[in-house]
Amino acid sequence: MSTRRASATGSIRRRLVVQLLVVAALLSGLLYLSVRTVAATAVDTTQDGILGAATVFIAEELRGGEQGVSIEIPYAAFSMLGAVGQDRVFYRILVGADTVTGYGDLPLPDWVVTGLEPRFYTVPYQGAELRVGAVARSVLVDGAQVSVTVLLAQTRTAQQTISRQMANRAALLGLGFFVVAAILSMFTARSVLRPLSSLAQALGRRGPQDLRPVDRAVPSELIPLIGALNGLISRLRAALDRTETFITEAAHHVRTPLATVRAQAEIALRQAGDDDTRTSLRNLIRAVDNSARSAGQLLDHATVVYRSDQRADAPLDIAAVLADMVEGYRPTATLRDIDLHLALPDQPVQLAVDRLLFESAVRNLIDNAVKYSSPDAAVDVSLTVAAARAHLVVADRGRGIGQGAASTLTRRFTRGSNVSDVVGSGLGLTIVRDVARASGGQFDISPREGGGTCASLSFPL
Amino acid sequence: MRFTILSALAALWLSAPAAAFEIEEETIFGDGPVLISVLSTTDTGVFAPLIAAYQAQNPDVSVRYVVANSQEVYRAIHDEAAAFDLVISSAMDLQMKLANDGFGRAHDSDAVAALPRWARWRDQLFAVTQEPVVMVASRAGFDGLGLPQTRAELVQVLRDHPERFAGRVGTYDPVRSGAGYLFATQDARQSDTSWRLAEVMGRLDPQLYTASSDMITAIQNGELALAYNVVGPYAQARLAGDPDAVVILPEDFTHVLLRTALIPTSGEAPDLGRQFLDFLLSEAGQQLLSEAAGLPRISAADLADGPALRPIRLDPGLLVFVDPIMRRRFLDEWTAAVVQP
Amino acid sequence: MRFLLVEDNPDLGQAVKSRLSLDGHGVDWAMSLAEAEEHLAMAKYDLILLDIMLPDGDGRDFLAAHRRARRDTPVIVMTARSAVSDRVALLDTGADDYVTKPFDFAELEARVRAVLRRRSGAAQTALTFADLTFDPLAATVAVGGETRDLRNRELRLLEVLIAAPDRIFSKDHLHDRLLSASEAVSDNAIEVYVGRLRKKLEGSTARIETVRGIGYRLTTT
Ligand SMILES: Nc1ncnc2c1ncn2[C@@H]1O[C@H](COP(=O)(O)OP(=O)(O)OP(=O)(O)O)[C@@H](O)[C@H]1O
Numbered sequence A: 001m002s003t004r005r006a007s008a009t010g011s012i013r014r015r016l017v018v019q020l021l022v023v024a025a026l027l028s029g030l031l032y033l034s035v036r037t038v039a040a041t042a043v044d045t046t047q048d049g050i051l052g053a054a055t056v057f058i059a060e061e062l063r064g065g066e067q068g069v070s071i072e073i074p075y076a077a078f079s080m081l082g083a084v085g086q087d088r089v090f091y092r093i094l095v096g097a098d099t100v101t102g103y104g105d106l107p108l109p110d111w112v113v114t115g116l117e118p119r120f121y122t123v124p125y126q127g128a129e130l131r132v133g134a135v136a137r138s139v140l141v142d143g144a145q146v147s148v149t150v151l152l153a154q155t156r157t158a159q160q161t162i163s164r165q166m167a168n169r170a171a172l173l174g175l176g177f178f179v180v181a182a183i184l185s186m187f188t189a190r191s192v193l194r195p196l197s198s199l200a201q202a203l204g205r206r207g208p209q210d211l212r213p214v215d216r217a218v219p220s221e222l223i224p225l226i227g228a229l230n231g232l233i234s235r236l237r238a239a240l241d242r243t244e245t246f247i248t249e250a251a252h253h254v255r256t257p258l259a260t261v262r263a264q265a266e267i268a269l270r271q272a273g274d275d276d277t278r279t280s281l282r283n284l285i286r287a288v289d290n291s292a293r294s295a296g297q298l299l300d301h302a303t304v305v306y307r308s309d310q311r312a313d314a315p316l317d318i319a320a321v322l323a324d325m326v327e328g329y330r331p332t333a334t335l336r337d338i339d340l341h342l343a344l345p346d347q348p349v350q351l352a353v354d355r356l357l358f359e360s361a362v363r364n365l366i367d368n369a370v371k372y373s374s375p376d377a378a379v380d381v382s383l384t385v386a387a388a389r390a391h392l393v394v395a396d397r398g399r400g401i402g403q404g405a406a407s408t409l410t411r412r413f414t415r416g417s418n419v420s421d422v423v424g425s426g427l428g429l430t431i432v433r434d435v436a437r438a439s440g441g442q443f444d445i446s447p448r449e450g451g452g453t454c455a456s457l458s459f460p461l
Numbered sequence B: 001m002r003f004t005i006l007s008a009l010a011a012l013w014l015s016a017p018a019a020a021f022e023i024e025e026e027t028i029f030g031d032g033p034v035l036i037s038v039l040s041t042t043d044t045g046v047f048a049p050l051i052a053a054y055q056a057q058n059p060d061v062s063v064r065y066v067v068a069n070s071q072e073v074y075r076a077i078h079d080e081a082a083a084f085d086l087v088i089s090s091a092m093d094l095q096m097k098l099a100n101d102g103f104g105r106a107h108d109s110d111a112v113a114a115l116p117r118w119a120r121w122r123d124q125l126f127a128v129t130q131e132p133v134v135m136v137a138s139r140a141g142f143d144g145l146g147l148p149q150t151r152a153e154l155v156q157v158l159r160d161h162p163e164r165f166a167g168r169v170g171t172y173d174p175v176r177s178g179a180g181y182l183f184a185t186q187d188a189r190q191s192d193t194s195w196r197l198a199e200v201m202g203r204l205d206p207q208l209y210t211a212s213s214d215m216i217t218a219i220q221n222g223e224l225a226l227a228y229n230v231v232g233p234y235a236q237a238r239l240a241g242d243p244d245a246v247v248i249l250p251e252d253f254t255h256v257l258l259r260t261a262l263i264p265t266s267g268e269a270p271d272l273g274r275q276f277l278d279f280l281l282s283e284a285g286q287q288l289l290s291e292a293a294g295l296p297r298i299s300a301a302d303l304a305d306g307p308a309l310r311p312i313r314l315d316p317g318l319l320v321f322v323d324p325i326m327r328r329r330f331l332d333e334w335t336a337a338v339v340q341p
Numbered sequence C: 001m002r003f004l005l006v007e008d009n010p011d012l013g014q015a016v017k018s019r020l021s022l023d024g025h026g027v028d029w030a031m032s033l034a035e036a037e038e039h040l041a042m043a044k045y046d047l048i049l050l051d052i053m054l055p056d057g058d059g060r061d062f063l064a065a066h067r068r069a070r071r072d073t074p075v076i077v078m079t080a081r082s083a084v085s086d087r088v089a090l091l092d093t094g095a096d097d098y099v100t101k102p103f104d105f106a107e108l109e110a111r112v113r114a115v116l117r118r119r120s121g122a123a124q125t126a127l128t129f130a131d132l133t134f135d136p137l138a139a140t141v142a143v144g145g146e147t148r149d150l151r152n153r154e155l156r157l158l159e160v161l162i163a164a165p166d167r168i169f170s171k172d173h174l175h176d177r178l179l180s181a182s183e184a185v186s187d188n189a190i191e192v193y194v195g196r197l198r199k200k201l202e203g204s205t206a207r208i209e210t211v212r213g214i215g216y217r218l219t220t221t
């Protein structure tokens, strides 16, 4: 069964899965980045909020006076900076341009600090990154307006830690999302492709003769495909119908005149007196038989070859079929006083083989055995099961296959050298061999011990 | 008069002269080839059993143990970058300042990881003991009066009997003592009662000290009827058999001082410092601190037992009163309250 | 025997009819299904010989209708198609057997015989001559009550001879009746079968007589 495989240009499912995965990966990445950004912003905002509140808290306590600016740093202002994490705290208070207390080297912003609302900036300081809140206040000192600047700074370790944790969570979230999306995309791909594969299965399950149009309910995307398929099927069916009709009619038109000729020849033979006429009438009849035989065998061989491409049907009880066929052949054999003996196993023998192929092979084997036996002989047909194989043997006590290789007898139109007196086309064993090949079986023909021929055909069960 | 002296001292401290820091005692234990230098505010005698135990575990380490007062300890590290591998001080604010300003090394170990959150700051400052700050009263001094259990009661009794307590109350001098300054500032931030107390005490001509032991001695020899803000474990140890002296944990709130350790960046053998610190925090070290040195171990459970016990928080708030302006401001106010004209 | 031949090809129909008549059978010939129905309505047949492709329909449909009507006349189909593809289908429709055109009349007769034997309900066919009772369907001959089995060719030889006792049948005629026209056989084949049949008839008052130079005949002693 050499069904040609279509070449694949990649798999839809793989493409679908890959695309879905890429989308999932992009979304996961986006999710990760956005969660991270939002988290980082939130963390920064939190830090700025506390830092700003503390800065303003200090600024609120600034007082003017006659001696100068009175500075009081509320304990809580610093203490609250420890609320989120344990970050280092730096501060600097300037009156005008002079640092009056705190860390004199704490960098000033590159903008002018003004206003009631704190502003923030980030600077490196003592090997760490600082977030600095800055606010300015004007106070009256000795009747003059003096600007006081408060810088309050904090390292960002806690923020970074929280950010890192959040980033990890975000990464985990992204990963989880990706995994879920990946699993879903597999499911999606499968369910999207399910109608397609079930359609393929339904078509594959069809028998060789089943050329009905496909009428399954399918998703709308598949309707054009079904349409095209049905078009193809109907064209194929039409072509097959035409071929079958042609063959049938051709056979009819050839065989009917042949039958007429043969019948008339037989009538003539009955009435003919002299031997010459009788001989030529006999030759005529043989010629008719020969050409009919050839036409029939050719047709059968073609049928066998055509059926070989189809898959085997449901298992067949070959024992029953064999018994039936032997029975059908008995009248022909009896005509020559040949006894057909049949030996079958007790149980049915189930074999996944096409019935037509099997019958063609058996018919040709029995035909040969009977044909090449002399009258009054016996032909033994037996079916046995051994070593997980079914063995069918047709053995006769006829003239034998003579000299020469038995294997050449299976060639097309090849006949033995000792059978010129028997009608035949030389296609019978070719058919048997082709059936064996198509069904995974094995055919063998050999001389029978004690004279005659033994043809055996075996199939794996 | 006293005010000028105090001011002068304050000015002197602020100007931070370049002179080498002043040490009180220096002892070298053992003669191992490896040397660890420890700078501490705790008396050598108190720490000796711990050093001995540490050396039993590490026989080749000799320990140089230097004692100085807390401000000198701070100065040694902050200003002079003196080569010490471990600094243990009761002045939490100054230790905090050192850590905040980057004078500490990071340390991470199982021992420090096991510390409660309130007992450490970042990976630099670690509490090794927790010591309640108490009042010590003489029964004789309070004869006929109820012993005060809160600051408010103390204010009341002092105000009602000025004649009896004049010249007979004592407390730390925040100007000269780092611990005294810490206690006073924590008092001040904790409640207004403490300012009233300062004023009431100011009217009674209080005695000012630089060490808890001196106050305990003064109680014992009858000079004082009440000592306020005494480091508890010292008092408990010294007054264990004294029928007259009573140690009172104020019920409104009792500060708990955390003696903290820091591994300075200036040290030459920081890993030994870490090792010694881990030893102090180990079960054996903690037990020795509690039992041999009389310095209570770090224990969240013990704190939970006394609802008024509040460990001084290791947070940036401590930096506030280290600020020179704030210090001057506080001391001015305090002096104005206590040292009455 | 009486046959109904249903065949639309006039040449073939004529030839088959003549050929069967030569063997002494009565043949009615219908050229369409309708005609066949008419014949069937009027007479009773031992067997119907049915062609598949007929002008007014498919022989298989006729067969199906025939079976549905529970008419039990056996049917042998003459098919022009290949043997394999039609076998199962034809037998399924209810044909008793089939022959593929062109067919050997000897084989056709053998199949007819087989079909009739299978249908044991067929009419009594036993023939008697002298002390012989011959039952061609059972393939037996009884000699004075003693039954003897006959091989096919002996049976057919006896059948030919007993149909016309005392008539002399030429060797050629017997050859044509006994052996397939396309079969190559030895010249003395008929002598062999006559010899065998004589053996089977031993002890009978009937005997096969050799008429030298002409042929054989069945006669009594
Ligand atoms: N049972 C047999 N006894 C003797 N020879 C046989 C037998 N079977 C096959 N052969 C030989 O093998 C040859 C090929 O057989 P095959 O069946 O292919 O052709 P055929 O019988 O001559 O023609 P047909 O195609 O009509 O059957 C025969 O011609 C014959 O020589």
Ligand SMILES: [Mg+2]
Pocket (backbone or CB within 6 Å): A364, A367, A368, A424, A426, A427, A428, A429
């Ligand atoms: Mg053959």
